[in-house]
Amino acid sequence: MTTTEQLSALSSILTQSGLHSLFQPIISLSERRILGYEALTRGPSNSPLHSPIALFAVARQAGRLSELEIACRQSACRRFNEQQLPGKLFLNVSPESLLEAAHQPGRTLQLLQDFGIPPSQVVIELTEQTPIDDFQLLQTALHHYRAMGFSIALDDLGAGYSSLRLWSELRPDYVKIDRHFIDGIHQDALKREFVGSILQIAKASRAQVIAEGIELPEELAVLTEMGVDLVQGYLLGRPQEHPPRDARALMPKHDSSSVALNDEGSDLSALLNDQPAVPRDTPTATVLEAFRRQANLNSLAVLDEQGQPCGIVHRHSLSDALLKPFATDLFARKPISRLMNDDFLAVEMSQSLQQVSRLITSRARQRIEEDFIITLNGGYLGLGRVIDVLKLITELKIQQARYANPLTLLPGNVPIQQCLTRLLQQGRESVICYVDIDSFKPFNDIYGYGRGDEVLLCLAQCLNERVDPTRDFVGHIGGDDFLLVLGPEDWRKRLNQLLDDFQSQCRRFYRPEHLEAGCFIAPNRQGVRQEFPLLSLSIGVVHLHPEACAQLDASQLAEMASQAKHHAKNVPGYSVHVIDSLTATDIHQSQLIGQR
Structure with missing residues (x-):
């Protein structure tokens, strides 16, 4: 398609x-x-500019980006209003369009007024496609949006030319992590570190983090475990002209076996307060009377x-709410849904205590004296208190530090x-790996315990990088012995990667002559000098099957x-060396058959 044809197609789209407009849900877990x-735009289905990438590239080339974005916003606002969609409307805006001479300040506000959408319901989502030169002008433009009541979101954090500076300069209300850092996060420790850092910065800047591009349940599980509350992606809902309205139908059902193995406490029993609930059409006066009768009732x-x-x-x-003049008389017969907090x-x-704690800390609006709702399969079960979570988490941290x-x-x-x-209680198929460092004692003898400690720390880091924190577990038995629990899918590949990582990292610990020779000489346990190979790993593996869980206890498994x-x-x-739990338990505990 020639440039002239592209420009003609763009003009046709804008004039006709x-x-x-498609809409993709953003869900609060x-x-x-x-x-x-989030409103997403497509060109006509029969047009070469159907793809948004092609559409916006041509508009940028033609100097009509601002005009196209206004048309996109108009289409999105119209469809959003026609469907009476709940929640906020996220509108994509490129910073360069705000800096264009053709940009018309106040045009977006006028569109919202035309369609009856309050600015407080709209989030201006900045999508950076080209470098930004004039931060001051951009800051002025966004201050203008904020003054009118809009919220600001920074899109694709980590992918733009200056996204971290944008965050620092603009202090957005929402930050959307680029999908690159979400893709495969359950298998990538570095991506988890990046997202963890973003969550810390967001907490300090009072921004809410949105993880977008989630396509796998494992990715969602890791993000939930890390405390990410706002999520978006194909797993939860594709962009549609008529998007779903009920988040509960979109969220994967919570599987108790997905609770991280290092989470203490398998459920929230210790937090549950069996408090009655009220229907949404209950008169406010009835709710007020319930609070008056029960002095210790904080929430319903x-x-x-x-x-x-x-x-x-x-x-x-x-x-x-009822302290205002005439408020009690005004609302007494009104349903409590008019005054409830949604x-x-x-x-x-x-869910685990740690997961709940992370959700609470990710919510800047959650007050310490307020209660939260505990459900069972989505149905109401009772209430929990934030202060109780904090107490239990403190006790848990003390216990974890002790052990x-x-x-x-x-x-x-x-x-x-x-x-x-x-693991046995959940009946989860798993691979238990007992990891031991070969040649570690003679290495300690010639290099010293300080260098030996560095090796242990190195292996601990390598192990941590091989685990999915929502499913796996890594522990330190003592000395050079570690325990690793993995899922059954790709454990051999992950163990081979572990060895490669460990041996590569250990190269910095050897003297040049030992590295060149591929071995070192040290006294063995009998005091005789012996040649030892460079550090490696011996791993004993137990493949645990669900059928064997009822026949074993933790000591037997260890x-x-x-x-x-x-x-x-x-x-x-x-x-x-691999032991199959079914084969071993079928024969006799003292006659273990290994499979190498």
Whole structure:
């Protein structure tokens, strides 16, 4: 297609209103509701400019970017209003269009007024495609938007030319992490570190983080575990002309077996307060009377017609609302849905204490004296108190510190035993790996314990980089012995990668002559000088099947892993020895059959 034809197609689209608006939901996991929708634009289906990439590239080339974006906003606002979609409307705006001479200040506000959408319901989402030269002018333009009541979001954080500077300069209300850092995050420790850093910065800057581009349940599980509350992606809903309105139908059902193995406590039983709830059409006077009768009642959950939470009423909020002149008389007979707070935290009973704690800390609006809702399969179960979560988390951190290895800070023997117990209780197919460093004692003898500690820290780091924090577990038994629990899918590949990482990282610890020779000489356990190969790993593996879980306890499982490790140690160099739990338990616990 020639440039002339492209420009002609663009003109035709703009003059004939040939744009189509699609909407992709952005979901709040803690509130189990749709926060809003991102409006996405497509050209006519039969046009070479159907793709937004081609469409906007031609508009940019023609100097008509601002004109195209206004047309996109007009189409999005019209369709959003026609469908009466709930929540916020996220409108994409490129910073360069705000800096164009053709940009018309106030045009977006006029569009919203035409379609009856308040500015407070709209988020201006900055999408950076080209370098920004004039930050001051951009800041002025965005200040103009903020003054009118719009919120600001920064899109594709980590992908733009100056996205971190934009964050610092503009202080957006929302930050959307580029999908590159979400793709495969469950298998990439570096991506998890990046997202973790973003969450810390967001907390300091009071911005809400949105993870976009989520396509796999494993990615969502990791992000949930890390405390990301706002999510978007094909897993939860594709862009559609008529998008879904019920977030609960879009969210994957919570699987108790997905609880991280290093999470203490398998559910929220210790937090549950069995408090009654009220239907949404309950008169406000009835709710007020319930608070008067029970002095220790802080909150009441509000349920919809299906018995699922749709809001919460806090004592202090209701009191504040009714303190206004004539408010009690005005609202007494009105349904409590008029005064309830629909911005609430709801968590599943099967979620872990750590997951709930991260959700609470990710919500800047959650007050310490407020309650949150606990559900079972989406249905109301009771209430929990934020202060109780904080107390239990503090106790848990103290306990974890008590049982952690003092060098690597990995969970020690008590948490390892608890992990194996949970594994058996869940009946989860897993691979338990007992990892031991070959030639570690003679290495210590000639290099010293300080260098030996560096090797242990190196292995701990390599192990951490091989685990999916939502499913796997890594612990430090003691000395050069570690325990790793992996999923059954690709464990051999991950163990081979572990060895490669470890041996590569260890090269910096050797003297040049040892590195060149591929070995070193040191006294053996009998005091005789002997040649030892460079550090490697022996790994004993137990393939645990769900059918064997009921026949084993944690001590037996640990013993099987230890015996597998001893078999692996008998083979020089890197070795993996596998015991199948079904075969072993079918024969006899003392007659373990290994499979190398």
